[in-house]
Amino acid sequence: MLSTVRAKNIIAICGMAILLAACSSNEAPEYVERPVSELYNSAQDLLDAKEYQQAAEAFDEVERQHPYSVWATKATLMSAYAYYQDNKYDDAISAIDRFISLHPANPDVPYAYYLKALSYYEQISDVGRDQQMTQDAMQALDDIIRRFPDSKYARDAKLKKDLTVDHLAGKEMSVGRYYQDRQEFLAAINRFKSVLDKYQTTTHVPEALARLTECYLALGLEGEAKRTASVLGHNFPGSEYYSDSYALLVDDDTIKAAQDDKSWWDSATQSVSDLF
16 A cells, blocks of 8 residues: 555656646746847847837847947937837837936937927827827927027927927817807907917917907907907908908998008007017
8 A cells, every 4th residue: 555655656746847847848948148239230130120119129138138338328219219110109208218317418319309209299189189298299399499409300390399389279279169169258268369379370370360359249349359350450461361350340331441441450450469
């Protein structure tokens, strides 16, 4: 009986050894440190092949294995670029922030700020949605313009900032039109005034003036309506909203006469900034 028990124990031990051997064969291969140039070149090859996710991970491996090499510094920024190309914007921004934090004096820092701005800018949604990403993009673009005013990135940042500001103004106009359609004229006026106050250089200003005129008239504020319409005529005489605002303030049969002899108009002409 004793020999039988002993035999079963031996069999059990052997079985366990076989199981452990099988499990160990499925484990990940042993970590092997590779030369930094080899790692970096492999990552670059993946990037050239547009295997962006794999390239980003490979550049991250350069930094992990050789954190104090000059290659690691470059790899951090290249990892961000690969994530950006793969539309993994959050990962790209995280890598960029790490690069800027660790290497603030690096010659590639201006590009890092530019890549961060692009990562926000390319996520700007339509005007019907929350505009936090638009605000983040504008802040990032402002950082470039302020920190590196003479760089090639600043020139492009200024162009993109103009488009971003126009986008924010478009959001204000969209909300203002919504309130106006619901006859919530005071709320609409606040939105249209915001466009004139904050976004005077955008393409939305003529419409904002015209809609302000409409809202003032709807509230019976004819004096404010005339003053606002005068600003529209003085600053944007060729605008499509020019004659529309006139039509609201004079009879159809006397529009031409009012345009020829617009004493109330000329007495109130002023710039947009004078409204505030």
